[in-house]
Amino acid sequence: MKEVIIHSDTGITLVGGGEIGPGDMSLALRLAPMLVAVDGGAGAALAGGHGVHAVIGDFDSLTPRDRARIPADRLHLIAEQDSTDFEKALRSVSAPVILAVGFLGGRLDHQLAAFNGLTRFPDMRCILIGATEIVFHLPPSLSLGLAAGDVVSLFPMAPVAGRSQGLKWPIDGLALEPAGRIGTSNRALGEVRLETDGPGLLAILPRAAIESVITPLARSRCHAPAGQPDAPRPARA
Structure with a gap:
């Protein structure tokens, strides 16, 4: 509760x-x-x-x-x-x-x-x-102004799929899961957009990227716990 x-x-x-x-x-x-x-x-x-x-x-x-x-x-x-x-x-x-x-x-x-x-x-x-790094749970969609060459690691804590723009190795069509395929050690080509079909995917980025993450994350719509509608964007961020 x-x-x-x-x-x-x-x-x-x-x-x-x-x-x-x-x-x-x-x-x-x-x-x-x-x-x-x-x-x-x-x-x-x-x-x-x-x-x-x-x-x-x-x-x-x-x-x-x-x-x-x-x-x-x-x-x-x-x-x-x-x-x-x-x-x-x-x-x-x-x-x-x-x-x-x-x-x-x-x-x-x-x-x-x-x-x-x-x-x-x-x-x-x-x-x-x-x-040296920051870790956060990815919302349904997130756009990040990263620097070309930044390490972008995606680690699934549950079975999840998604799509990406701006990654050296796109995740489109991949089934990610803890005991299967994971998405670590990817690289940003510049601005990155990530979309996930459900909860369970963690992003691991360089600590220096925190100020590029904090505002778009604060304004994002988040995945909700099972059985609840997704959490809306906050009115103030």
């Missing part, structure tokens, strides 16, 4: 408890200024001198010291153990775009769980920021 706790008309930065590079927080907050900590990610936010609008999670990695520094009305405990803290946060926030730091790098199982979270919530326009 989705219950919105925090809403922003601009953008939300989620900070997790994984590896955070020296420029990750400043990049994310410049583009998405409302900061929401995911459980133990509150420690990283406080250590960097940042105030948090909310902390969301089961609090199993939020230290008593950090918890005591955050006003009680900003602490949102979700105790169930059927979802990750990242998923708890995704279903509890609303914004045209969400930037997430502290979810790539570090433990591989945590990274895979984050990819699973993007796939389970295809209606959320969320970009994971890593040291």
Whole structure:
């Protein structure tokens, strides 16, 4: 069940408890200024001198010291153990775009769980920021002003098909699936347009492309969870 706790008309930065590079927080907050900590990610936010609008999670990695520094009305405990803290946060926030730091790098199982979270919530326009790459779930259609030669990797988390313009190796007519054909290490020829027939396809792009991605993604129509109509473009982005 989705219950919105925090809403922003601009953008939300989620900070997790994984590896955070020296420029990750400043990049994310410049583009998405409302900061929401995911459980133990509150420690990283406080250590960097940042105030948090909310902390969301089961609090199993939020230290008593950090918890005591955050006003009680900003602490949102979700105790169930059927979802990750990242998923708890995704279903509890609303914004045209969400930037997430502290979810790539570090433990591989945590990274895979984050990819699973993007796939389970295809209606959320969320970009994971890593040291050299960004990862996000592709909407039904998206046009990106990429540089010629940029690596464009497409990884299916479910069976999915689509079409492309501006890729060195087009994906038209291909059946992509996790245990079959994947679309990694493609290259942009310049501007790229991608269309997908359903949810489940993740895009992995160079980190430097984030500002080329954030506006078109925020304005896109997103795939909705199974059994629901696709999510419309937000009124404000």
